[in-house]
Amino acid sequence: MRVTIVTTWFPTERSPGLGIFVARHAASMTAAGHSIRVVHLAVASIDDGVRRTRVMGVPVVRLPMTPSRPHEVLQARRALGPLTAGSDVVHTHAVSALLPYTLARPREPWLHTEHWSGIANRGAALGIGSRLGAQWILRMERRPDVVTAVSDQLAADLRILRPHGEIRTVPNEVTRPAVLTPRREVVLGRDTLHLVGVGWMGEGKRPDLAVQIVAALTGRGVPARLTWVGSGPLAERCAVLAEHLDVNLTLTGQLPGERVAEVLADGDIFLVPTLSETFFLAAAEAIAAGRPVVTGDRGAHTSFLDPSVAAFVGRKDSADTWADAVVDLVQRCRTMSAQSIQDTLPRAFTPEEVARAYGRAYEAAVTISSMERRSSSPKPDPGWPDGQRPGHSFSVLPLSACS
Numbered sequence: 001m002r003v004t005i006v007t008t009w010f011p012t013e014r015s016p017g018l019g020i021f022v023a024r025h026a027a028s029m030t031a032a033g034h035s036i037r038v039v040h041l042a043v044a045s046i047d048d049g050v051r052r053t054r055v056m057g058v059p060v061v062r063l064p065m066t067p068s069r070p071h072e073v074l075q076a077r078r079a080l081g082p083l084t085a086g087s088d089v090v091h092t093h094a095v096s097a098l099l100p101y102t103l104a105r106p107r108e109p110w111l112h113t114e115h116w117s118g119i120a121n122r123g124a125a126l127g128i129g130s131r132l133g134a135q136w137i138l139r140m141e142r143r144p145d146v147v148t149a150v151s152d153q154l155a156a157d158l159r160i161l162r163p164h165g166e167i168r169t170v171p172n173e174v175t176r177p178a179v180l181t182p183r184r185e186v187v188l189g190r191d192t193l194h195l196v197g198v199g200w201m202g203e204g205k206r207p208d209l210a211v212q213i214v215a216a217l218t219g220r221g222v223p224a225r226l227t228w229v230g231s232g233p234l235a236e237r238c239a240v241l242a243e244h245l246d247v248n249l250t251l252t253g254q255l256p257g258e259r260v261a262e263v264l265a266d267g268d269i270f271l272v273p274t275l276s277e278t279f280f281l282a283a284a285e286a287i288a289a290g291r292p293v294v295t296g297d298r299g300a301h302t303s304f305l306d307p308s309v310a311a312f313v314g315r316k317d318s319a320d321t322w323a324d325a326v327v328d329l330v331q332r333c334r335t336m337s338a339q340s341i342q343d344t345l346p347r348a349f350t351p352e353e354v355a356r357a358y359g360r361a362y363e364a365a366v367t368i369s370s371m372e373r374r375s376s377s378p379k380p381d382p383g384w385p386d387g388q389r390p391g392h393s394f395s396v397l398p399l400s401a402c403s
Helices: 020-031 070-084 095-101 128-142 152-161 207-219 235-245 257-266 281-288 319-332 338-342 351-374
Strands: 002-007 035-042 052-055 058-064 089-093 110-114 146-149 166-169 193-198 224-229 248-253 269-272 293-296 310-313
Touching: 002 020, 002 070, 002 095, 020 035, 020 058, 020 351, 035 070, 035 095, 058 070, 070 095, 089 095, 089 351, 095 110, 095 128, 110 351, 128 152, 146 152, 146 351, 152 166, 166 351, 193 207, 193 257, 193 281, 193 319, 207 224, 207 235, 207 248, 207 269, 207 319, 224 257, 235 248, 257 281, 269 281, 269 319, 281 293, 281 338, 293 319, 310 319
Parallel strands: 002 035, 002 089, 035 058, 089 110, 110 146, 146 166, 193 224, 193 269, 224 248, 269 293, 293 310
Antiparallel strands: 052 058
């Protein structure tokens, strides 16, 4: 099929790790025989100015679109028409990619993939203005022909917003390294334990707690250090806290996918004390790298991380409790090879399986769109009450909230 992916999440030179899962999806669908092109709606903070390029062999057109700038949203909508014309399916990724279609849906069959962890609470963690914007935009989840969610948990949350339309679960694909780096033997109390965290340095991932966990380990005679891959508002706080607690902390900032894989392979344990996740790609990639995972006990990741190679800790537990979990997991996995850890990852996450699942979702979108077009009775737009559309004012929803 000819598919145009429209996404606000996609790697750029300024932000090489952003939306890497979308880039991988596009490449896998191309490998599966589909004709794929990407339209990246780039927010100003990560826009590198390159308007046409290729990423992983897939052609990409980049349009400037910051959600808080209504004129850019309207300009993006005008540009999208010619760019998606001739597509068998338009495939939007992430809630913010719905913005250009608030006034009119694409003419082509439409599949939307949702990732946002704020779906369940309607953006309750946002400021009041952004929260109102989120609630307004979330009504758009009713409009695509088919919606896919990256986990069953997120699909259940979407069902409240989309009571009648089709919803399917299609997970993120997880790339297994071509060459698996063997695990090193770690003797607690003698060797320095290398903990690795990957993710946005915001309140949800709690990187500051990760620093405190390392301090708790060293305080009980277990030398440890922490490498965190990612950026965000808590980076400076973590650096100051690490200096105060005498913790060996390395902050890499955002890295391209291949460098993230190298950092994971260099670690002994993956540690992110997250509050909740809709999928948790970084944890899955740690398992793919053959590294055990210590993380929070809420979210979709608890359904696929095997307890033999993972430890789940409560959101209210102390740094000492987290340190206990790290020590216990190191001891439990002491004799396990990297390959045996990787083998616990579900086959459904392979690029081939994910590509097949999306192929079926594309076919469903085409079928449903065709049935709707043949329907003789006009229907109100499902995105708005009583078929009414909003005016031309756009609520503000920050891109960082639309993952």
